[in-house]
Amino acid sequence: MQRGFLTWTLMLAPNGTSGHEVCPNATLGCRGVCLGSTGCQHLHETTALHVASARFLLEDRTAFMRTMSEKLDELQWTGGRNGLVPCARLNNLSDLDRTGVAALHPGVVFYDYTKRPDLMRRFLLGTDWPRNYHLTFSRSEENWPHCQEFLEAGGNVAVVFRRLDQVPPRSQDHSVVDGSTHDLRFLDLRSRPGSVVALRATPEGRRDRTGFVVDL
Ligand code: SF4
Numbered sequence: 454m455q456r457g458f459l460t461w462t463l464m465l466a467p468n469g470t471s472g473h474e475v476c477p478n479a480t481l482g483c484r485g486v487c488l489g490s491t492g493c494q495h496l497h498e499t500t501a502l503h504v505a506s507a508r509f510l511l512e513d514r515t516a517f518m519r520t521m522s523e524k525l526d527e528l529q530w531t532g533g534r535n536g537l538v539p540c541a542r543l544n545n546l547s548d549l550d551r552t553g554v555a556a557l558h559p560g561v562v563f564y565d566y567t568k569r570p571d572l573m574r575r576f577l578l579g580t581d582w583p584r585n586y587h588l589t590f591s592r593s594e595e596n597w598p599h600c601q602e603f604l605e606a607g608g609n610v611a612v613v614f615r616r617l618d619q620v621p622p623r624s625q626d627h628s629v630v631d632g633s634t635h636d637l638r639f640l641d642l643r644s645r646p647g648s649v650v651a652l653r654a655t656p657e658g659r660r661d662r663t664g665f666v667v668d669l
Pocket residue numbers: 467468475476478479480483484486487488489545546547548568
């Protein structure tokens with residue numbers, strides 16, 4: 454838990470469950486352990502809300518963007534009034550290009566995980582990318598070559614481990630950040646770029662057999 458930050462997060466129904474695909478690089482493994490389909494996010498009312506949000510975005514994009522912009526303005530105002538850094542995670546259960554939104558709200562810190570190599574490359578290159586938007590690449594059972602590419606380029610890569618207590622302080626020549634203590638991934642990059650961010654598998658995730666969750 455980090456003090457001094459005010460976070461707002463947007464959750465859409467993931468991987469096509471609303472009828473619209475919002476996770477273009479989802480895999481069998483990540484769908485199986487996705488927080489949108491397991492755990493407390495899977496409660497009926499919560500899921501219905503996520504479905505409605507995804508449909509709202511994709512069926513009336515203009516109105517959705519206006520509502521989201523108002524929410525971000527309010528976040529920035531409330532954060533400023535209380536001496537807190539306003540932060541937004543817009544892809545909590547999706548993997549969409551949010552650079553346009555981040556560019557329109559330079560007073561808010563945006564951060565997300567992504568499985569999209571195209572977005573991660575643009576983030577690491579930094580050209581045509583808002584300075585207030587940080588990405589962490591998310592390992593799946595299919596994308597280790599991309600993970601290596603981004604670690605070598607100084608990006609951070611999140612890896613879900615079945616047993617977090619068995620993760621060593623270094624992994625394949627990269628330092629390991631414990632990602633379970635807080636969710637503000639843009640803070641990781643300040644100290645140790647090119648790190649593995651170790652995440653703990655949820656109880657449902659520990660049953661994964663696709664290779665998405667890593668055993669040591
Ligand atoms: S990409 Fe992320 S949000 Fe989408 S299904 Fe996979 S884990 Fe869930």
